[in-house]
Each structure stands twice: as C-alpha cells, then as structure tokens.
Amino acid sequence: MTPEPFFFLAALLFSIALVGVVSRRNLFVIYMSIELMLTSTSLVLVIFSKVLGSADGSVMALLMIAVIAAEAALFLAMIIHLYRRNRTLDSEMCDELKQEANNA
Amino acid sequence: MLSLIVVLPFLSALFLGGLYLSRPQLQNSFIYTAVGIASPAISAILSFVVLLRMFADGNTVYETLFQWIDIGSFQIAVAFMADRLSVVMISFITLIGTLIHIYAAGYMRGDPCYGKFFSYFNLFMGSMLLLVLADNPVMMFVGWELVGLSSYLLIGFYHQDHANITAANKAFILNRVGDFGFIIAIALLFVSLEGSGFTFDAIAANISTLSTEQLTLIGLLLFVGAMGKSAQIPLYVWLPDAMAGPTPVSALIHAATMVTAGVYMVARYSFLYVEIPDVGLFIAYIGAASALFAALMATFESDIKKILAYSTMSQLGYMFIAVGLGAYSSGIFHVFTHAFFKALLFMGAGAVIIALHHEQNIFKMGALKKALPVVYVSMFIATLAISGIPPFAGFFSKDAILMAAFSSEHYDIWAVGLFTAFLTAFYMFRLLFSVFFAEGSKERTLQELPGSMTRPMLFLALGSATVGFLGLNEAFGGHSWFQHFLSLPDVVHEVSHSQEYMLAALSVAVALMGMGLSYRMFAHNPQAAKSDQWLKTLIIKKFYVDELYDVMLVKPLLLLSRLIATVIDPKIVDALIMGLSKSYLLMGRGFARLQTGRVGDYALQILIGVSLMSTYILFKLGMM
Amino acid sequence: MLELSLFVILALFIVGGAVATITNRQPLFSAFGFLVSMLAMAGVFGLLENQFLALAQIMVSVGAVVVLNILSIMTVNAKEENLPQEPYKYRWILLSGVLVSPVTFLIYKSMSMAYQHFSTLETVNTKVMGETLFSAWVLPFEIVSILLLSAMVGAIVIARKKDVIAKETR
Numbered sequence: 064m065t066p067e068p069f070f071f072l073a074a075l076l077f078s079i080a081l082v083g084v085v086s087r088r089n090l091f092v093i094y095m096s097i098e099l100m101l102t103s104t105s106l107v108l109v110i111f112s113k114v115l116g117s118a119d120g121s122v123m124a125l126l127m128i129a130v131i132a133a134e135a136a137l138f139l140a141m142i143i144h145l146y147r148r149n150r151t152l153d154s155e156m157c158d159e160l161k162q163e164a165n166n167a
Numbered sequence: 168m169l170s171l172i173v174v175l176p177f178l179s180a181l182f183l184g185g186l187y188l189s190r191p192q193l194q195n196s197f198i199y200t201a202v203g204i205a206s207p208a209i210s211a212i213l214s215f216v217v218l219l220r221m222f223a224d225g226n227t228v229y230e231t232l233f234q235w236i237d238i239g240s241f242q243i244a245v246a247f248m249a250d251r252l253s254v255v256m257i258s259f260i261t262l263i264g265t266l267i268h269i270y271a272a273g274y275m276r277g278d279p280c281y282g283k284f285f286s287y288f289n290l291f292m293g294s295m296l297l298l299v300l301a302d303n304p305v306m307m308f309v310g311w312e313l314v315g316l317s318s319y320l321l322i323g324f325y326h327q328d329h330a331n332i333t334a335a336n337k338a339f340i341l342n343r344v345g346d347f348g349f350i351i352a353i354a355l356l357f358v359s360l361e362g363s364g365f366t367f368d369a370i371a372a373n374i375s376t377l378s379t380e381q382l383t384l385i386g387l388l389l390f391v392g393a394m395g396k397s398a399q400i401p402l403y404v405w406l407p408d409a410m411a412g413p414t415p416v417s418a419l420i421h422a423a424t425m426v427t428a429g430v431y432m433v434a435r436y437s438f439l440y441v442e443i444p445d446v447g448l449f450i451a452y453i454g455a456a457s458a459l460f461a462a463l464m465a466t467f468e469s470d471i472k473k474i475l476a477y478s479t480m481s482q483l484g485y486m487f488i489a490v491g492l493g494a495y496s497s498g499i500f501h502v503f504t505h506a507f508f509k510a511l512l513f514m515g516a517g518a519v520i521i522a523l524h525h526e527q528n529i530f531k532m533g534a535l536k537k538a539l540p541v542v543y544v545s546m547f548i549a550t551l552a553i554s555g556i557p558p559f560a561g562f563f564s565k566d567a568i569l570m571a572a573f574s575s576e577h578y579d580i581w582a583v584g585l586f587t588a589f590l591t592a593f594y595m596f597r598l599l600f601s602v603f604f605a606e607g608s609k610e611r612t613l614q615e616l617p618g619s620m621t622r623p624m625l626f627l628a629l630g631s632a633t634v635g636f637l638g639l640n641e642a643f644g645g646h647s648w649f650q651h652f653l654s655l656p657d658v659v660h661e662v663s664h665s666q667e668y669m670l671a672a673l674s675v676a677v678a679l680m681g682m683g684l685s686y687r688m689f690a691h692n693p694q695a696a697k698s699d700q701w702l703k704t705l706i707i708k709k710f711y712v713d714e715l716y717d718v719m720l721v722k723p724l725l726l727l728s729r730l731i732a733t734v735i736d737p738k739i740v741d742a743l744i745m746g747l748s749k750s751y752l753l754m755g756r757g758f759a760r761l762q763t764g765r766v767g768d769y770a771l772q773i774l775i776g777v778s779l780m781s782t783y784i785l786f787k788l789g790m791m
Numbered sequence: 792m793l794e795l796s797l798f799v800i801l802a803l804f805i806v807g808g809a810v811a812t813i814t815n816r817q818p819l820f821s822a823f824g825f826l827v828s829m830l831a832m833a834g835v836f837g838l839l840e841n842q843f844l845a846l847a848q849i850m851v852s853v854g855a856v857v858v859l860n861i862l863s864i865m866t867v868n869a870k871e872e873n874l875p876q877e878p879y880k881y882r883w884i885l886l887s888g889v890l891v892s893p894v895t896f897l898i899y900k901s902m903s904m905a906y907q908h909f910s911t912l913e914t915v916n917t918k919v920m921g922e923t924l925f926s927a928w929v930l931p932f933e934i935v936s937i938l939l940l941s942a943m944v945g946a947i948v949i950a951r952k953k954d955v956i957a958k959e960t961r
Contacts, residue, residue, distance in 0.1 A: 064794050064795060064798070064909070065907060065908060065909070066903070066906055066907075066908070066909055067903045067907070068795075068798060068802070069798075069835070069839070070898075070899055070902040070903045071899050071903075072798075072802045072805065072806075072835070073898075073902075074895045074896075074898040074899040074902070075806060075895060075899075076805060076806065076809055076828075077895070077898065078888075078891045078892070078894060078895040078898075079806065079809040079810060079813060080809060080813070081774065081887070081891050081894070082813060082884055082887045082888050082891055083809075083812065083813030084767075084770050085767065085770045085771050085774050085883070085887040085890075085891075086767075086813070086880065086883035086884045086886070086887045087767075087813060087877070087880070087883075088767060088875040088877055089816075089818055089821075089874065089875055089877075091818035091821060091822070091860070091863075091864055092812065092813060092815075092818060092821050093766075093767075094860075095812050095821055095822065095825045095860070096812065096813055098825065098852075098856065099809055099812065099825070099828060102828075102829065102832055102852070106832065106835065106836075107902070109836055109839050109841055109844060110839065111906075112841070112915050113839050113840065113841070113909055113910065113914075113915060114906045114908075114909055114910055115910055116910035116914075116915070117915070118915050118919045118920045118922070118923035118924075119923060119927070119928075121841055121843075121844055121915050121920050121923075122920060122923050122924045122927075122928045123928075124844055125843075125844060125847060125920070125924065126928070126931055126932065126935050128844075128847050128848060128851045128852060129851070129935045129938070129939060130935065130938065131851070131852060131856060132851050132852075132855055132856055132939065132942075133935075133938050133939050133941075133942035133943075134942070135855070135856040135859055135860065136859070136942045136943060136945075136946040137942050137945055137946050137949070139859060139860065139863040139946070139950075140945070140946035140947070140949040140950035141949055141950075142863065142867070143863060143866065143867060143949075143950045144949050144950055146867050146869070146873075147952070150873060151869075151873050151874075151875065152818070152867070152869050152873060152874055152875060153874075153875035153876075154765065154766055154767055154875070155765045155767065155875065157764075157765070157766065158763060158764030158765045159764060771887065774887060774890050774891065774894075775890060777894055778890040778891065778893050778894055781893040781894045781896070781897040782893045784897060785893060785896065785897055785900070788900075
C-alpha cells in the first residue's frame with residue numbers, strides 16, 4: 064500500500080478542522096477542531112516515520128500527544144474561566160482587542 | 168603668522184561679542200576699546216612684518232591651518248597664501264582698518280551698543296583678511312560671504328529704525344545675487360579643472376587646459392560676484408542705502424574692505440582674465456558706465472554721505488576699467504590710494520555730522536572752515552586727492568588708469584573716464600565748498616570732536632598726500648615701484664613720454680575746470696539743484712533705477728510670493744499633502760474595521776491569505 | 792486488499808467524526824464525533840504498524856483528553872440560551888470550505904510528490920522507538936514532562952474561582 068491515501072487523509076482532516084476553527088463560534092468546537100488539526104499533524108509524522116524507516120517521526124508524534132494533553136488541560140481551563148466570566152460559549156464575546164470606533 | 172593675522176580679529180570679535188552679551192551693563196568700558204583696537208593693530212604690525220620679509224626675499228608665504236574638506240580630489244585646506252598682491256592688500260587694509268577703529272572709538276562713544284559695534288567691526292576686518300589671504304577659491308568664498316554678513320550686521324546696526332533694516336536687507340540680497348554668480352563660477356572652475364588641485368597656484372598652473380568658452384563663462388560669472396560686492400551696474404543700488412550704518416562703517420566698507428573685494432578678486436584671477444580679453448573689455452565698459460553714472464548721480468545729491476557713496480562707486484568704476492583692460496597693478500594701485508582718501512573723506516564727513524548733531528544735508532552746513540580747522544584741512548587734501556590734482560595720491564593712480572585706457576586705444580572709455588574726472592572734481596568741490604566755505608547759520612553750537620577722531624584723520628591726510636609717489640611712473644621721474652612690486656600679468660602698451668605729459672596735463676586741466684565751476688556755483692551761496700528740467704529730474708531721481716527695480720523685480724516677486732502663499736501653497740500643495748494624509752487616515756479606518764478583536768475573524772483573514780498563497784503556488788508549480 | 796478496506800473504513804470514521812465535530816450545535820454531540828475520530832485515528836496508527844503510538848493515542852487522547860473534554864462540557868452545562876447564536880453556520884462552513892480547498896490540495900500534492908512508497912528498510916517497532924526516545928530525544932522528553940507539569944499548574948490557576956484567589960492573596 065502506498066502512503067498517498069494516508070497523506071490525503073491527513074490533509075483532509077486538517078482542512079475540516081480548519082473549517083471548524085474559522086466558521087464556528089462555539090469555544091468547545093473550536094477547541095476540538097484545534098485538537099483534530101494537531102492529530103492530523105501527528106498522523107503526518109507517523110506516516111513519514113514509516114516512509115523513511117526512522118523512529119524519529121514516531122517519537123515526535125509521541126511527544127505531540129503529550130503536548131495535546133497539556134493543551135487540553137489549559138484550553139479547557141480557559142473555557143471554563145471564560146464561561147464563568149461571560150456566561151456564554153460564544154467566541155465573539157472575547158473582542159476586547161478590537162479597534163474602538165471613537166479613537167480612529 | 169598669517170593665520171594669526173586672520174584669526175586674531177575673529178577671536179577678539181568672539182571675545183567682545185561674548186563680553187557684550189554676558190555683561191550688558193558694561194557700557195563703553197575701556198576693555199572694548201582696548202581689545203577692539205588692539206586686534207587690528209596687532210594684525211597690522213604682523214602684516215608689515217610679512218611685507219618687510221617680502222621686501223627682503225620676495226618669496227610667497229604659505230601657511231596651512233588644517234585640512235577642511237577631504238573628499239577624493241576635492242581637497243580644501245584652511246590655508247593662507249601671502250603673495251605680493253595679498254601682502255599689499257592686507258598691509259593697507261589693516262593699517263587703514265586700525266585707523267578707522269581708533270576713529271570709531273571716538274565716533275561711537277556713548278552709544279549703548281558700543282561693545283557690539285566693536286565685535287562686528289573686528290568680524291568685518293577678519294572676514295576681509297580671510298578673503299584676501301585665502302589660498303583657494305573656496306576659502307575666498309567663505310571670506311566673501313563673511314564680509315557680506317558683517318556688512319549686513321553693520322548697515323543694520325541701528326536696527327530700531329525700519330529703514331536701516333531695509334537698507335541692510337537690500338545690501339545683503341543684492342550681494343546674494345552676486346554670490347550666486349561667484350559660487351557657480353567656483354563650481355565650474357573646479358569641474359573643468361578635473362581635480363588637478365584647487366589652490367590659486369594650481370589653478371594658475373593648469374589654466375591653459377581650459378577652453379576659451381569655459382574661461383569666458385567662468386570669468387563672466389566671477390565678475391557677476393564682483394559686481395555685487397563692488398557695487399557696479401546693475402547691482403549697485405545697495406551702496407547709497409548702505410549709508411544707513413554708522414559713518415565708521417561706511418569708511419570701512421568703502422575704503423579698506425568689502426567694495427574693493429571685487430577688484431581684488433579680478434586681480435587675483437588675473438591669470439584667468441589675461442586669457443579672455445573680451446570679458447576684460449566687458450568689465451572695463453561696465454566700469455566706465457558705472458563711473459559715469461555714479462558721478463552724474465553724485466552731482467545732484469545733497470546728502471554728504473551719499474555723495475561719498477556715489478563717488479566710491481565711481482572710483483570703483485575706474486578700478487574696473489583698469490583691471491578690465493589688463494592694467495591690474497594700476498587698478499590695485501588705485502584701490503590702494505583710494506583707500507586712503509576715501510577713508511579720510513568718510514571720517515571727515517562723520518566728524519562734520521557729529522559736530523553738527525547728525526545733520527547730513529550739505530546745504531544746511533556751511534562756514535565750518537574756521538570752526539573745524541583740522542577737519543577742513545584734511546578734507547581739503549582728500550578732495551584734492553580724489554579730484555586728481557598733483558601731487559596728491561589720486562592723481563597718479565587715476566592718471567595711470569586713464570593712460571591705460573588711452574594707450575590700449577579704447578578712446579571711448581578714455582573719454583568717459585576723463586569726463587568722469589571732471590565730474591568728480593566738480594561734485595567733490597561742491598561738497599567741500601558747501602560744507603566749509605558757504606555761509607552758514609550763526610546760532611549753532613558745535614559738538615566737540617575727540618582727539619581719537621581727528622588724529623587718524625591727520626595721519627590719513629598725510630597718507631593721501633604722499634602715497635601716490637609709491638607708484639610714480641617713469642614719465643614723472645619715478646620707477647612705477649608699486650606696480651613692479653605687485654608683478655601682476657599686466658597688459659602693457661608703450662606710450663611716449665610726451666603723450667603721457669599731454670594726458671596728465673589734460674586730466675589736471677579738466678579737474679581744475681570742475682573745481683573752478685564748482686567754486687563759482689557753490690562757494691558763496693550754494694543751492695540744491697532744482698528739478699526744473701527733465702534731465703535734471705532724471706538724475707536727481709537717480710535715473711529711477713530703484714523704482715525700475717521695484718517695478719521689474721520686487722513687485723513681480725512679491726506678486727509671485729503672494730500667489731504662491733495664497734493659492735499654490737494652500738490650495739494645491741497643502742491640499743495634495745493633506746489629501747494624501749486624509750486618504751491614509753481613511754485607509755486606516757477601513758483597515759481598522761478588519762481588527763474586530765474576534766479570533767474567528769482573524770482566523771478567516773489568515774485563511775484567506777493562506778488560500779490565496781496556496782492557489783498561487785499551485786499555479787506556479789503547474790499542478791492546476 | 793484487506794489493508795485498503797480497513798483504511799477506507801477507518802478514514803470514513805475519522806472524516807465522519809470530524810464533520811460531526813464541526814457541524815453539531817451541542818458541544819456534547821461534537822465531543823462524541825471527536826471521540827470517534829480519535830479512536831479511528833488510533834486504528835490508523837495501528838495500520839501503519841506503530842502499535843505503541845496506537846496505544847498511546849487510545850490512552851492519552853481518548854482516555855484522558857476526550858474524557859476531560861466531556862467532563863468540562865458537563866461541568867459548564869451550558870443552557871440552550873448560553874450557546875452562541877449561529878444562524879449562518881452552514882454558509883460559513885461552505886465559504887471556508889471553498890477557501891480551504893486549495894490548501895488541502897497543496898498539502899496533499901506536496902507531500903505525495905515527495906514520497907511515493909513506504910520504506911522497506913525496517914519497521915518502526917516499540918523497541919526501536921524506546922531506544923530513540925531515551926537516547927537522541929531524551930532532552931525533549933524531559934522538557935515535555937516539565938510542560939505537562941506547568942500545564943497542570945496553569946490549568947488549576949486559570950480554572951479556579953475568582954473569590955478563592957482574592958481570598959488567598961488578601
């Protein structure tokens with residue numbers, strides 16, 4: 064079996080996750096989309112590990128899983144914090160960095 | 168030694184200026200007088216030491232202070248050169264300058280700006296010495312500019328009066344016009360020499376590499392500079408207005424510094440002008456025209472200082488006739504003798520003005536012969552000298568110039584010069600007779616003149632009477648010692664002695680005629696000229712030159728400025744720039760819309776960018 | 792042939808899970824789609840003959856991350872009115888899907904152009920991986936452990952209630 068279907072799967076997964084990040088406003092969905100993107104990257108690493116016959120890619124994927132775990136902890140903590148503050152899961156409520164209209 | 172001569176007046180100017188600014192309560196202090204006179208005096212002594220050395224060995228002295236500009240072949244050093252010409256110049260400049268300083272100490276006594284005056288005065292001296300001793304055209308230009316600056320400061324010295332400021336501005340701006348020509352000439356000279364050294368010696372050595380066209384252009388442009396500085400047609404109108412300054416300033420400008428700079432410059436570039444006799448002829452014609460023109464205006468002027476100003480312009484015309492016709496040493500000789508009697512005339516005028524409590528109209532003076540004997544005698548000598556009566560100084564130098572004009576067969580110039588000599592005698596004696604002989608009012612009290620004013624006058628009177636003998640030519644039993652010492656590249660035409668005697672006799676006769684006419688008209692009951700004929704009116708109104716310049720240059724310039732200030736600048740330039748800035752603001756507002764603060768929007772923007780880039784790469788790689 | 796059919800099934804699960812994740816309105820349903828996707832991904836790792844990573848994926852991503860995720864969603868327990876109003880959700884998805892398609896194509900093309908075949912040198916088994924991890928990659932391994940520790944501390948600090956912090960700093 065050739066690696067091409069795997070590459071296509073990784074690209075497709077990444078793209079679907081990217082669409083999720085861009086088009087959705089629910090913080091949980093955004094979080095999960097990001098996780099999917101990370102997973103698709105680790106999939107690419109694993110494929111390359113097999114393509115090159117080297118363990119480095121697999122090790123990187125392993126470390127990546129650890130990073131995903133760390134990211135999950137922080138991201139979920141932040142979502143909970145934001146929900147407590149704003150009483151909503153809408154990402155559009157977090158717009159304090161925007162350009163104020165009056166001091167343009 | 169040379170650098171000391173130049174630097175000393177600058178240092179004292181700086182010191183006096185600092186003192187004046189830091190201690191304004193220190194009025195008329197002795198220290199101003201002491202330092203202000205000492206620095207030109209020391210410069211004078213040093214100049215004479217250099218002069219004596221020059222007598223002994225005849226070598227040109229060089230001295231480099233430091234390297235100023237060092238860009239490839241463009242090497243300009245702050246360096247001084249004392250050859251025969253510049254040594255003679257600095258000698259009489261410092262001598263007469265010192266005498267005028269002493270005189271000024273008396274004249275300016277009691278003035279609240281005494282210290283400032285001496286600071287400017289020393290600056291003026293230093294600038295002129297820098298100009299004369301400069302080793303290269305660039306340094307000469309620096310001195311040239313500094314002379315313009317200090318003349319501006321001094322003409323506008325009584326800056327409380329608006330008219331004085333106008334006069335100072337006029338002098339400065341007209342000098343700018345001349346400087347424009349001068350600096351272009353320097354640049355052209357440098358470019359066309361193609362980097363083969365830029366000191367006067369190097370230029371003189373390489374001058375033959377230049378084509379005649381280049382030389383003509385450079386010579387003409389240099390002369391434009393000289394026109395401005397030396398008040399020749401058409402850039403002379405500042406000179407009469409420059410009388411707004413204190414009288415010692417006029418004496419310094421007209422005798423030792425500034426106006427002679429143009430003549431000196433032409434003599435300094437004599438190696439260049441020798442190659443282009445056509446330009447020289449042009450210079451001579453301009454000089455002749457200026458001489459006649461100024462003499463005519465002086466004839467109907469009634470302000471004592473303005474008469475002297477026009478006479479200076481007229482005498483400068485003589486000098487330019489000489490240098491234009493290639494008689495450089497005669498021109499410099501006239502500069503030399505003229506410095507003596509013109510300084511003396513201005514000192515006398517200043518003394519009369521002071522004695523009469525600032526009265527400047529010669530027809531309101533009269534009968535001062537008995538009251539001011541010293542002033543009378545010295546002014547009389549100076550008048551004889553300027554009118555060209557032998558054996559006074561002016562006779563020999565003027566005669567040499569007229570001889571040069573006659574022998575080079577430019578009889579038109581010679582005739583103009585002769586007629587101007589007649590006018591000179593006429594208007595100078597008109598001044599003398601009106602001021603000293605004619606009846607004056609009896610019930611006036613004269614102000615006492617301090618000795619510091621009268622003693623330099625006596626000294627200069629002695630000089631005016633005798634310095635002419637330095638240049639006594641062979642026809643009169645001398646050896647033209649002065650001219651030979653200068654050793655400039657003169658164009659010599661042989662004339663027989665009998666011709667010389669005839670010419671001399673003719674000019675003396677003419678001068679005596681002018682003197683006699685003026686005695687008949689003004690010795691007893693002088694009257695200001697009435698403008699009853701159109702010709703007289705024309706001359707009294709100074710040929711309407713000021714008005715002409717006003718209509719031709721000043722008014723259009725003002726109109727143009729107003730146009731630019733009210734229409735072009737705010738409506739077009741500003742509008743363009745403001746419009747540009749406004750469009751940036753609008754653009755900024757537009758882009759600010761993109762900054763919503765919402766992460767999703769940023770992600771979308773990133774996605775759009777990434778998408779476009781991906782499409783581009785795909786097309787580039789030929790995958791789509 | 793078996794491999795390919797396995798791959799197709801797993802890939803369908805992954806894509807289907809992902810689509811379910813990004814389209815569902817309720818975060819809990821999204822989380823189940825996410826769970827499916829992650830599990831299928833572990834299967835793909837296994838298909839790539841990388842047993843250890845497949846196990847790690849199940850244990851960490853599914854066991855820890857997804858469970859934590861579901862727990863968080865339940866803790867927040869957002870009511871219907873607290874969920875964001877997304878009336879044009881599908882339009883947005885369509886638009887960004889169009890925008891994203893060249894990126895997908897580029898990623899796929901650039902990777903598949905470089906490597907057409909799997910290596911025949913040796914399979915990456917757990918032993919080799921362990922050796923590599925504890926020789927060349929030991930420093931990143933240690934750094935990741937510190938990262939996990941600091942993430943834990945950070946998560947506690949961020950998620951704690953405000954009045955608790957205020958009380959302690961007082």
